[in-house]
Amino acid sequence: METNLTINGTEQRLDLDPRTTLLDALRHHLGLTGSKKGCDHGQCGACTVMVNGRRINACLTLVCMHDGDEVTTIEGLGQPGNLSPLQEAFVNEDGFQCGYCTPGQICSATAMLKEISDGWPSHVTDDLDGKAKLTAEEISERMSGNLCRCSAYPNIVEAIRKAAGENT
Amino acid sequence: MTEQFKMDAPATARRLDDMAQGLVGAPLDRPEGPLKVTGTATYANEWQVRGMVHGVMVRAPDNSGRVVLANCDAVEKMPGVLAVIQDDRLLRNPAQGTANKAPIQGPQHAAYLGQLIAVVVAEGFEQARHAAQSLQVQLENGEVMPVDPATAAVEPQEAKTLDQGDLDGAMKDAAFSVDVTYTTPSHSSSPMEPHASIASWQGDDLTLRGSYQMLKYNRNELSDALGIHPDRLRILSPYVGGGFGSKLGIAPEAVAAAIAAKKVGRPVSVALQRPQVYEATMRRSETTQRVRLAADAEGRLTGLGHDARVSNLPGETFAEPVLQASYFLYAGENRKMSMELARVHRLCAGSVRAPGEAVGVTVFEGAMDELAVQIGMDPVELRRRNIPEKDPESGKEFSSRRFLEALDSGAETFGWANRPGVKERREGEWLIGYGMASAARVNVLMESQARVTLTPEGRARVETDMTDIGTGTYAILGQIAGDMLGLPRDAVDVVLGDTTLPPASGSGGSWGAASSGTSVYLACEAIRKQLAERLEVDENDLTLKDGMATFDNQARSLSDILNGDQIAKLGHVLPGDTSEAVRQATFGAYFAEVAVHAASGETRVRRMHGTFAAGRILNAKTARSQCLGGMTFGIGIALTEEMAFDPRDGHVANHNLAEYHIPVNADVPQLTVDLLEERDDWANPLQAKGIGELGICGAAAAITNAIYNATGVRVRDYPATLDKVIAGM
Ligand code: FES
Ligand code: FES
Numbered sequence: 001m002e003t004n005l006t007i008n009g010t011e012q013r014l015d016l017d018p019r020t021t022l023l024d025a026l027r028h029h030l031g032l033t034g035s036k037k038g039c040d041h042g043q044c045g046a047c048t049v050m051v052n053g054r055r056i057n058a059c060l061t062l063v064c065m066h067d068g069d070e071v072t073t074i075e076g077l078g079q080p081g082n083l084s085p086l087q088e089a090f091v092n093e094d095g096f097q098c099g100y101c102t103p104g105q106i107c108s109a110t111a112m113l114k115e116i117s118d119g120w121p122s123h124v125t126d127d128l129d130g131k132a133k134l135t136a137e138e139i140s141e142r143m144s145g146n147l148c149r150c151s152a153y154p155n156i157v158e159a160i161r162k163a164a165g166e167n168t
Numbered sequence: 169m170t171e172q173f174k175m176d177a178p179a180t181a182r183r184l185d186d187m188a189q190g191l192v193g194a195p196l197d198r199p200e201g202p203l204k205v206t207g208t209a210t211y212a213n214e215w216q217v218r219g220m221v222h223g224v225m226v227r228a229p230d231n232s233g234r235v236v237l238a239n240c241d242a243v244e245k246m247p248g249v250l251a252v253i254q255d256d257r258l259l260r261n262p263a264q265g266t267a268n269k270a271p272i273q274g275p276q277h278a279a280y281l282g283q284l285i286a287v288v289v290a291e292g293f294e295q296a297r298h299a300a301q302s303l304q305v306q307l308e309n310g311e312v313m314p315v316d317p318a319t320a321a322v323e324p325q326e327a328k329t330l331d332q333g334d335l336d337g338a339m340k341d342a343a344f345s346v347d348v349t350y351t352t353p354s355h356s357s358s359p360m361e362p363h364a365s366i367a368s369w370q371g372d373d374l375t376l377r378g379s380y381q382m383l384k385y386n387r388n389e390l391s392d393a394l395g396i397h398p399d400r401l402r403i404l405s406p407y408v409g410g411g412f413g414s415k416l417g418i419a420p421e422a423v424a425a426a427i428a429a430k431k432v433g434r435p436v437s438v439a440l441q442r443p444q445v446y447e448a449t450m451r452r453s454e455t456t457q458r459v460r461l462a463a464d465a466e467g468r469l470t471g472l473g474h475d476a477r478v479s480n481l482p483g484e485t486f487a488e489p490v491l492q493a494s495y496f497l498y499a500g501e502n503r504k505m506s507m508e509l510a511r512v513h514r515l516c517a518g519s520v521r522a523p524g525e526a527v528g529v530t531v532f533e534g535a536m537d538e539l540a541v542q543i544g545m546d547p548v549e550l551r552r553r554n555i556p557e558k559d560p561e562s563g564k565e566f567s568s569r570r571f572l573e574a575l576d577s578g579a580e581t582f583g584w585a586n587r588p589g590v591k592e593r594r595e596g597e598w599l600i601g602y603g604m605a606s607a608a609r610v611n612v613l614m615e616s617q618a619r620v621t622l623t624p625e626g627r628a629r630v631e632t633d634m635t636d637i638g639t640g641t642y643a644i645l646g647q648i649a650g651d652m653l654g655l656p657r658d659a660v661d662v663v664l665g666d667t668t669l670p671p672a673s674g675s676g677g678s679w680g681a682a683s684s685g686t687s688v689y690l691a692c693e694a695i696r697k698q699l700a701e702r703l704e705v706d707e708n709d710l711t712l713k714d715g716m717a718t719f720d721n722q723a724r725s726l727s728d729i730l731n732g733d734q735i736a737k738l739g740h741v742l743p744g745d746t747s748e749a750v751r752q753a754t755f756g757a758y759f760a761e762v763a764v765h766a767a768s769g770e771t772r773v774r775r776m777h778g779t780f781a782a783g784r785i786l787n788a789k790t791a792r793s794q795c796l797g798g799m800t801f802g803i804g805i806a807l808t809e810e811m812a813f814d815p816r817d818g819h820v821a822n823h824n825l826a827e828y829h830i831p832v833n834a835d836v837p838q839l840t841v842d843l844l845e846e847r848d849d850w851a852n853p854l855q856a857k858g859i860g861e862l863g864i865c866g867a868a869a870a871i872t873n874a875i876y877n878a879t880g881v882r883v884r885d886y887p888a889t890l891d892k893v894i895a896g897m
Contacts, residue, residue, distance in 0.1 A: 024293055075207055
């Protein structure tokens with residue numbers, strides 16, 4: 001099935017089995033293995049990418065549903081030697097161990113910070129007016145769709161705080 | 169060429185204290201970090217292998233009977249399908265850690281529901297998945313098999329039995345005593361990367377790109393399973409997306425990929441689907457544990473008993489070593505320990521992070537808390553009083569042991585002095601409690617080899633088949649080599665995860681860093697000696713720093729000394745007499761503050777602190793991360809993690825990450841960790857001990873003890889989910 005979409009700024013024309021998920025299109029057909037498959041069921045967040053600026057689980061959506069969309073994967077956020085502030089902070093704070101959940105965490109955090117700056121509240125946000133404060137609790141709540149069995153959570157929270165601090 | 173060293177006597181030189189480069193111990197970033205954060209580190213199922221096709225495995229739908237693939241012909245004709253394979257060599261279950269040979273093989277008979285009995289190979293992944301789902305598997309002449317460890321036949325484990333003094337008498341005469349039975353459920357390692365292998369043959373030579381923890385053993389296991397010579401087989405595993413024990417031994421997907429690749433004449437990738445990871449890799453055995461404690465009026469233990477029942481599949485010898493730390497953690501003259509293994513048709517039981525202590529110390533520390541409550545004594549004080557002078561069973565000395573300091577320093581850091589009384593503190597709808605527990609884990613040194621090459625340009629290359637499963641191997645091996653050779657960290661390249669490199673200990677049992685680190689240290693020491701020979705100075709008078717050698721008031725660059733040559737040395741460490749001469753273990757203490765909801769019984773961990781002593785810390789940053797990970801596993805054991813087995817057929821009812829509840833970010837507060845300064849000369853020349861598992865060994869008890877402190881409810885049936893807590897409130 002033919003699908004035209006933009007991935008990390010590059011236009012891609014794909015003609016794949018209609019059952020192909022966005023995640024498998026990236027990993028099996030485009031050589032973009034930065035997005036990880038942890039469960040293939042929308043339960044772990046390892047496959048998180050941004051579609052038109054919003055974070056989604058790439059395993060839960062078929063690539064043929066994304067004709068015309070703009071997809072950003074971890075490869076589009078930075079490269080070794082040219083890390084994004086979040087990527088840099090994850091390295092400095094040891095926001096990972098095995099690294100398998102990490103691209104998903106970073107894509108998720110990138111979109112999450114945008115959600116906060118757009119004024120979206122979460123379950124734990126005290127004040128629904130204005131921007132939520134980047135407390136550990138707020139970050140943990142918003143990042144709980146991204147599992148990390150190595151359990152780098154405290155360091156992930158710290159990395160996000162540091163990176164956001166540099167940005168704002 | 170080879171610097172071989174057997175650990176027969178304490179290594180008192182402590183050379184790493186004196187190295188001028190100052191890398192070891194420093195909280196340096198992981199060198200592979202930039203690859204991991206950009207998605208460019210290559211995990212098993214990510215190699216771009218030309219012509220690769222996909223295999224998807226198929227499971228047995230029940231736990232007994234002869235396997236019949238009913239519609240094999242029809243499936244073989246489905247679009248894209250290349251083969252449906254039910255080869256005799258497929259594994260019944262993964263190999264245990266360090267097995268070094270194939271586990272039981274044969275897909276003709278089912279032994280547990282979920283056993284992987286065939287692999288379907290197709291051009292495209294979607295085609296293979298559809299065909300695998302379409303394959304109808306029938307089981308003929310199945311019987312009703314035992315699946316419940318409580319009622320199954322048991323085998324006593326004689327080697328684990330201890331009967332010293334008279335525990336029954338001690339219990340009778342005790343001023344205070346506790347006799348309690350706890351249960352812990354099965355746990356799943358649940359690494360985020362599912363088990364996966366890509367097999368490709370070049371003639372009779374096989375390359376397997378897999379996700380494995382112990383490559384030298386895995387190579388022998390896989391070659392044994394396939395019936396080929398180990399020399400024909402190369403395993404590559406440079407990045408492993410978590411293991412936690414589940415990737416210690418060769419697993420069904422590797423054998424399936426190898427057989428399939430041979431059959432279809434193309435490279436084949438086989439990745440387990442997440443439910444298959446739950447159903448067909450390894451579980452930690454559930455346990456039933458009886459703990460008896462007898463104490464005198466001052467809270468000194470006069471006797472202790474620990475009896476456990478665990479389970480495994482028929483034909484597997486592994487029995488969760490629940491009692492491992494009970495033999496030495498506390499004093500008490502009269503001691504009785506026993507274990508029994510129930511035979512059940514559930515998936516294989518094997519190592520899950522800290523086999524033994526993860527649940528054994530946890531339960532024991534719950535019982536100790538019960539004793540402290542009964543005596544009316546501070547639980548920290550009860551532990552302090554019962555630290556044995558020598559190993560209470562063998563009379564051997566301990567090697568380094570900063571247990572007391574960990575208890576005191578942890579209590580101080582946490583603010584234990586502000587501990588509320590039972591059911592005393594309430595904040596709105598939340599009941600607040602503090603709890604603590606001790607940490608203990610045995611320490612082991614394993615045989616390990618590494619080659620270090622000092623190049624003419626004055627760079628070093630470390631090569632070994634050791635793995636980095638998130639543990640920090642890339643970081644620490646570079647730090648050790650950098651210190652010993654006087655090179656900045658970025659002048660050292662570390663190459664891992666390839667069986668063509670010198671065989672290492674592998675990652676498991678917390679022994680990886682110390683064992684493989686020692687092999688690197690030995691190789692570097694040999695290089696230093698050769699440099700010193702060239703300079704005609706005593707090696708001990710040679711100071712190496714930033715690529716310069718300083719001696720006799722002279723300074724010369726390494727590249728100048730090497731003069732176009734390279735020096736390559738192999739370091740080879742073997743465990744020796746020190747393993748038996750003393751009792752070696754790591755110690756620590758956990759402190760937790762919980763809030764339990766007065767209406768629902770839901771528990772939130774508000775704060776948690778750990779203080780640990782594990783010999784020399786090789787990298788303060790990665791060591792701390794290992795402890796954070798262990799403590800979080802503890803949160804899972806305490807509150808949420810439980811494999812649920814169907815009582816009729818023993819299948820895993822919650823075989824996915826939505827229903828097997830590992831802690832998520834919001835479940836984990838900003839944990840704090842202190843690592844005490846320590847050197848263990850008995851352990852190895854680095855004076856370092858294992859830290860990868862210490863953080864989990866008892867951690868859950870700190871939380872459940874805090875729940876008791878908050879609510880007065882003692883949950884003896886892990887995990888302490890809200891239904892169990894509210895039932896007692
Ligand atoms: S792989 Fe998509 S959520 Fe787990
Ligand atoms: S870093 Fe290993 S799962 Fe997150």
